[in-house]
Amino acid sequence: MAIQAKQSSWSLILLLVVAGGLWLKEQMARPDAVGGVVQTAEGWERIEGCRWIPHDRNDGDSFHVRFPDGREEQIRLFFVDAPESARRSYGGGRSNHERISYQAKAFGIDDDAAVEVGRMAKKKVESWLGDGDFVVVTRWEDPFGDRRFSALVELDSGEWLHEKLVKEGLVRIYTKGTVMPDGTSIEEQEKHLRNLEKAARAHGVGGWSSREIHQVR
Structure with a gap:
């Protein structure tokens, strides 16, 4: 025995x-073995002390981040899609021109104006994130297999970056969503974003204002 x-x-x-x-x-x-990580419910990791990094491929919804341990990764915001900030051509005759056309249709503007909105979004994100630390909340999902990790970004004000971009009229509500860290469902969050978008349209801000678009240089 x-x-x-x-x-x-x-x-x-x-x-x-x-x-x-x-x-x-x-x-x-x-890629999440970084300092300052707080484990939260539903597999989220809340990482404080993150920094925005200048990069020629940064856009309003996708940008490079330096984490507290010095590692650099590219993150992609949940829920929103900012127009391309530049026309680009790739190998094999591919380009982002068709994508820009789809983005323009979402705002009811022409392709040139959509690119201007993309530049506005890129500049705004740099102004909000470029001078200080911020929080990244992620589960390190890489839906496209290109090391652009889906994430939420929390500003110093406690506001979510993707929500602020919708308020400013700089993104369309499109792409992968997620249950929020506080348990808010995808459907509830999208409804909230639609209400923010409705207000942005009513006030004619960002992509909903041709006057403002053409002032950007």
């Missing part, structure tokens, strides 16, 4: 060691 108990104990220890090793391997492979 004692022998069986001893064997069971060793089996349990071995199982725990293997499980611990697998967990550690998974954690080391993730």
